[in-house]
Amino acid sequence: MPAIVELQHVHLSRNNEPLLHDISWRIEPGQNWALMGANGSGKSTLLNIITGYLWPSSGDVRVMGHAFGQVDLRELRKSIGWVSISLGDWFYSHHGDNTVLQVTVTGEDASIGAPFKGMRPEQRDKALEALKAVHMVDKADRPFRVLSQGERQRVLVARAYMANFQLLILDEPCTGLDIPSREVLLQGVAQLTQRAQSSVIYVTHHVEELVAGFTHGLLLDKGRILKSGTLSTVVTNDALSTAFQVPIEVQWDHGRPWARVVGETRVG
Numbered sequence: 676m677p678a679i680v681e682l683q684h685v686h687l688s689r690n691n692e693p694l695l696h697d698i699s700w701r702i703e704p705g706q707n708w709a710l711m712g713a714n715g716s717g718k719s720t721l722l723n724i725i726t727g728y729l730w731p732s733s734g735d736v737r738v739m740g741h742a743f744g745q746v747d748l749r750e751l752r753k754s755i756g757w758v759s760i761s762l763g764d765w766f767y768s769h770h771g772d773n774t775v776l777q778v779t780v781t782g783e784d785a786s787i788g789a790p791f792k793g794m795r796p797e798q799r800d801k802a803l804e805a806l807k808a809v810h811m812v813d814k815a816d817r818p819f820r821v822l823s824q825g826e827r828q829r830v831l832v833a834r835a836y837m838a839n840f841q842l843l844i845l846d847e848p849c850t851g852l853d854i855p856s857r858e859v860l861l862q863g864v865a866q867l868t869q870r871a872q873s874s875v876i877y878v879t880h881h882v883e884e885l886v887a888g889f890t891h892g893l894l895l896d897k898g899r900i901l902k903s904g905t906l907s908t909v910v911t912n913d914a915l916s917t918a919f920q921v922p923i924e925v926q927w928d929h930g931r932p933w934a935r936v937v938g939e940t941r942v943g
């Protein structure tokens with residue numbers, strides 16, 4: 676089986692400024708990666724390259740074995756899910772009157788943009804099961820537009836559960852969530868990491884969101900890879916302290932890292 680993502684020596688410059696420098700990254704099916712780095716370190720730029728919205732200045736990009744430049748990106752994107760605050764805003768604006776259940780069902784054929792087409796009983800059951808996983812089943816019949824930000828994110832995670840994405844990007848899904856909502860959402864995320872042939876890329880600034888199921892990490896620093904590998908070798912005191920320019924100490928509790936600041940920040 677081909678790698679889900681294979682980047683080789685990717686560079687991207689804008690106005691002679693390097694935004695990404697010599698990025699090589701291979702994601703095998705079944706691996707689940709945390710993508711971390713300070714604000715402006717290049718995470719979104721890198722995701723935009725993987726999804727074909729940005730073209731590298733040099734280097735090779737292959738996604739699910741397809742070399743960019745030789746593949747219909749619109750087709751390829753159907754195998755890639757991207758959960759973000761922006762997607763929640765988009766559903767709010769375009770499908771706000773659809774119910775939570777209806778929005779969840781659209782995940783099955785990744786039909787963003789298509790009008791809601793109705794649902795078969797087995798789709799309904801699967802969607803209700805997905806909503807149950809993120810504790811949203813009691814709100815299944817509410818219009819999407821009335822949901823809070825955190826509830827929207829939980830529904831979008833349930834929607835991702837409906838789909839058979841080969842690559843699922845979860846882009847800071849816990850933004851704005853209170854602690855219990857975060858934990859509920861993370862339970863849903865943990866389920867998504869259990870799929871054998873697919874992979875999750877989870878973007879975060881908060882290592883405590885990396886629940887069991889995340890196997891690897893990539894830490895960016897000013898557009899370069901500071902550290903890449905198994906999660907425990909990347910989420911270390913030294914690497915995080917360098918990346919975030921503040922002394923950080925990590926403690927692991929049942930396979931989940933927790934970070935605390937242990938000194939003064941050097942950020943200007």
Ligand SMILES: Nc1ncnc2c1ncn2[C@@H]1O[C@H](COP(=O)(O)OP(=O)(O)OP(=O)(O)O)[C@@H](O)[C@H]1O
Binds near residue numbers: 719721
């Ligand atoms: N089109 C562009 N032209 C010039 N600079 C850009 C462009 N797009 C992004 N940048 C710069 O590239 C750097 C990386 O941006 P990017 O959005 O990838 O960072 P990020 O790691 O996702 O940050 P955050 O955590 O704040 O979301 C930033 O300094 C940004 O200003």
